[in-house]
Amino acid sequence: MKLDPARRAAAHALLAELAVSVADLHAAIGGRVMPTVGEYLPRVRAAATPSSRRTYGTYWARMVAVWGDWPLDAVAATDVEALQRDCSEHAVRRSNGRGGRHAGENVISAARALFTRAIADGLIPVGASPAHQVRKPRRLPSPRRALTPAELAEINEVARTCGNDVVLDALLLRLHTETACRRGGALGLRVMDLDVRQGLVRLREKGETLRWQPITLDLAGRLAEHAAVRGAVLPQDPLLRYRTGRVLTSRRYDHLWKRLGERLPWVAAQCVSTHWLRHTTLTWVERNFGYGIARAYAGHTDNTGPATTTYIKADLQAVATALAALTGQPHPLATSLAELGIRT
Numbered sequence: 001m002k003l004d005p006a007r008r009a010a011a012h013a014l015l016a017e018l019a020v021s022v023a024d025l026h027a028a029i030g031g032r033v034m035p036t037v038g039e040y041l042p043r044v045r046a047a048a049t050p051s052s053r054r055t056y057g058t059y060w061a062r063m064v065a066v067w068g069d070w071p072l073d074a075v076a077a078t079d080v081e082a083l084q085r086d087c088s089e090h091a092v093r094r095s096n097g098r099g100g101r102h103a104g105e106n107v108i109s110a111a112r113a114l115f116t117r118a119i120a121d122g123l124i125p126v127g128a129s130p131a132h133q134v135r136k137p138r139r140l141p142s143p144r145r146a147l148t149p150a151e152l153a154e155i156n157e158v159a160r161t162c163g164n165d166v167v168l169d170a171l172l173l174r175l176h177t178e179t180a181c182r183r184g185g186a187l188g189l190r191v192m193d194l195d196v197r198q199g200l201v202r203l204r205e206k207g208e209t210l211r212w213q214p215i216t217l218d219l220a221g222r223l224a225e226h227a228a229v230r231g232a233v234l235p236q237d238p239l240l241r242y243r244t245g246r247v248l249t250s251r252r253y254d255h256l257w258k259r260l261g262e263r264l265p266w267v268a269a270q271c272v273s274t275h276w277l278r279h280t281t282l283t284w285v286e287r288n289f290g291y292g293i294a295r296a297y298a299g300h301t302d303n304t305g306p307a308t309t310t311y312i313k314a315d316l317q318a319v320a321t322a323l324a325a326l327t328g329q330p331h332p333l334a335t336s337l338a339e340l341g342i343r344t
Helices: 005-017 022-028 035-048 050-067 075-087 102-121 149-161 167-180 183-187 217-229 251-263 265-269 276-289 290-299 314-325
Strands: 200-205 209-214
Touching: 022 251, 035 050, 035 102, 050 075, 075 102, 102 276, 102 314, 149 167, 149 251, 167 183, 167 200, 167 251, 167 276, 167 314, 200 217, 200 314, 209 314, 251 290, 276 290, 276 314
Parallel strands: none
Antiparallel strands: 200 209
């Protein structure tokens, strides 16, 4: 049973007047003290993965600000929905924003993570999560698309001819085009993740996935040269760096696309980003080599979707073959198209 907020406030006022706390009452009757949201959330944060902390941290902080002194079982579905509306209305407005829908979705996901942990810890009964009673906003189709060859060439041309580190920018664009990796995969590269002889990079990406991804031998050599020149020496050293030797951060991507948007108005108008390169490469691979190889190229390992995904797994050699066809450069792990059953 959920107490009316006014009655709850009156009860707290009476206890304060009597100098008695809720914990004292629980102790007196031998019950278990229900932690407040503010007391419990640090434990949830400590148990969360780094990616969850990055995604939900802002919303958890908002929950502490609004519900901080509420017992966990005092939060109702209506409270979760009210917080969702508030965060959606006050979300930062960006050119590629969706009217706060993404913020609203993340609020519910963050609240579900909180109450799922509370259920696992035995603090609230199974099925009593208020966050799971609130429906997430329907996710709208992504506006991202594959770039045309002319658009991709134009982006690369501008990146190579303006900016304070055109070598780095050109290397980034080529790395993302060849591997279709996400920004986190590139930023997480270490010296030990580069195999120059076989033309491979080891990517650690979304969902803590880990995979070796083929790259051209030319790109592998340029990455090794980049690391050596800019001070990445030890195996565990981050590979990508600024000219000063400082480790690369996501800010470089922000500056790169801002500069490209200033030179290419269509880039700014359509909010083109690094993820469009992923769409571009994977679309090409799917059109020319089929869904199974495109799925492996993307590093997708989830089991959702049609059951046939269980039977259409592609190996590293198939991905290397697709890369060789995409770039027009031979790869030591590539096989012939005939061996893959692909007609030329």
